Amino acid sequence: MNYSLLSFYLMLSTLFLAACGGGSSSESQTDLNQTSSNDSSTETATSDSDQNDDSATVGYFNTSLYSSALISDTQVECELTDGTSASCLQITFMANGAGSTEGSGTVGPFCPPSVETPRSESGFGIYDGTSNPGFQTIIDAALNMETDGLDIVDEDGNIRTDGGSGNACLAQPFIDNQETVYLVPTEPKVRSEPYYLGTIEKTGFGVNGVPYVGDPPGVTVSEAGIGGSGSGNIPALDHCGGHSDPADNTYHWHFVPQSMNLVLGSSTYNYTEDYNITCSNSFIETDAPSSFAGLAKDGFPIYGALDSSETGDIDPSEVAAVDECNGHEHTTNDFDNAIYHYHALRDSAPNLPACLMGHFSGDHHSVR
Numbered sequence: 206m207n208y209s210l211l212s213f214y215l216m217l218s219t220l221f222l223a224a225c226g227g228g229s230s231s232e233s234q235t236d237l238n239q240t241s242s243n244d245s246s247t248e249t250a251t252s253d254s255d256q257n258d259d260s261a262t263v264g265y266f267n268t269s270l271y272s273s274a275l276i277s278d279t280q281v282e283c284e285l286t287d288g289t290s291a292s293c294l295q296i297t298f299m300a301n302g303a304g305s306t307e308g309s310g311t312v313g314p315f316c317p318p319s320v321e322t323p324r325s326e327s328g329f330g331i332y333d334g335t336s337n338p339g340f341q342t343i344i345d346a347a348l349n350m351e352t353d354g355l356d357i358v359d360e361d362g363n364i365r366t367d368g369g370s371g372n373a374c375l376a377q378p379f380i381d382n383q384e385t386v387y388l389v390p391t392e393p394k395v396r397s398e399p400y401y402l403g404t405i406e407k408t409g410f411g412v413n414g415v416p417y418v419g420d421p422p423g424v425t426v427s428e429a430g431i432g433g434s435g436s437g438n439i440p441a442l443d444h445c446g447g448h449s450d451p452a453d454n455t456y457h458w459h460f461v462p463q464s465m466n467l468v469l470g471s472s473t474y475n476y477t478e479d480y481n482i483t484c485s486n487s488f489i490e491t492d493a494p495s496s497f498a499g500l501a502k503d504g505f506p507i508y509g510a511l512d513s514s515e516t517g518d519i520d521p522s523e524v525a526a527v528d529e530c531n532g533h534e535h536t537t538n539d540f541d542n543a544i545y546h547y548h549a550l551r552d553s554a555p556n557l558p559a560c561l562m563g564h565f566s567g568d569h570h571s572v573r
Contacts, residue, residue: 264391265506266294270497270539272413272488274302276384283388285564286400292391293566297384298414300455300572303447303462303488305379310487312456315376315441315448320344320362324480328441328448330374331554334425340474340554343374343441350424355437372437377449384573385414385455388566393504393545399530399560400503404431407570408557409501413488415447416457416570417499417507417557444469445484445491446555453572460556461549462486464494464510471552497539498549502570503563505532506539506546510556513537530560 261268261278268275276297283293307313317327327342336349347364350357350372357365357372365373387410402408408417421442422428427435433451442448446460446468460468465484470477477483484491495511512524513535525533532547550556 263294264393264504265540265544266296266389266500267539270412272302274299274414280391281388283390283566283568285390285394285566287394287564289394291394293388294391296387296389298410300383300385300414301379301381302413302415303445303456303486305381305456310485312447312486313443315443316366316374317343317364319364320347320358325482328376328443329446330439330441331421332439333423343439346439347374350439353425357439368436368438374441375438376441377451377454379449379456380454383453383455385410385416386571386573387502388569389500389502390504390563390565393563395563399562401560402557404428404434407502409499409507411458411462411489411499412497417461418457418459419557420555421459444482445486455572460554461498461507461509462489462491463496463498464549464551464556466491467494467510468552468554468556473552474554497537501547501561501563502565503561505563506544507558508537508546508548510549510551512548528562530562531558532562
């Protein structure tokens with residue numbers, strides 16, 4: 206990725222926003238709603254000149270692109286990872302925006318009761334042991350763990366789920382009536398080098414406020430500072446690549462769900478053809494692999510794996526190759542000016558981008 210080119214496009218984006226009533230630019234950071242310097246927090250303004258219907262846009266955050274789980278967005282002052290002060294949006298959603306009760310059309314399935322359970326009723330795991338490592342159903346992971354000497358299946362073929370008494374499949378309960386709060390720069394600030402995301406690191410959020418999180422902890426491989434890694438327990442993911450966070454019991458994704466069916470149907474896995482497994486959560490558009498999928502914590506948008514040039518929405522000649530963070534700049538159906546944005550990976554598991562190109566707040570995510 207040419208960082209000078211990215212900076213140039215960001216400058217053009219800022220000029221476009223200013224022309225639409227979004228505010229003026231001050232070097233890399235801008236208060237797009239002209240917040241008073243004496244007031245560190247103000248409600249986001251809505252301008253009829255650059256909004257449609259009831260939507261409001263600040264930076265790359267457009268309220269019309271998000272679900273009814275969105276509660277509020279407020280401009281505040283924040284500190285970015287380079288130590289500079291910036292204008293951020295404090296965005297609040299109801300937690301568990303993709304559901305919290307396991308069943309058809311919502312979250313789950315997670316841990317199957319037995320290795321004899323049909324695979325279509327099993328969640329997924331990412332196994333890192335010796336025998337057949339990788340993304341697989343919990344049933345296959347349990348069988349591979351047994352081969353590697355991890356006692357996760359009892360003598361009756363039942364998959365253990367009590368992590369306190371040995372190796373187990375883990376599925377945490379959900380707690381409702383909580384709020385998820387994010388801090389996102391109103392104007393992304395480009396880094397000099399990409400920032401590579403760590404295991405279970407918060408990455409951003411989806412259109413219904415569900416957090417995006419880096420790779421799950423390893424089953425057999427311990428990683429310093431990562432709780433649960435190397436414990437011999439395997440966290441269960443549902444068919445859309447999400448589960449409850451053991452730290453706060455709210456749902457989060459390790460995959461971009463809009464593109465999950467590309468992963469499940471790929472020749473690498475064939476789970477759709479072999480077992481009729483699909484991501485079908487009714488809270489999201491699961492068959493829209495080129496659609497807007499949320500915002501990274503550095504303020505840049507996230508899209509599904511397919512580019513709009515592949516769906517005929519824009520001329521392929523206008524689309525630059527993606528960089529190491531699977532991002533590039535061009536216009537989209539949601540933004541008229543050329544913007545830098547990330548894409549989900551096409552058939553990788555997990556499919557979140559590996560890195561970010563912008564600075565972010567160290568207090569990006571909280572639950573209350």
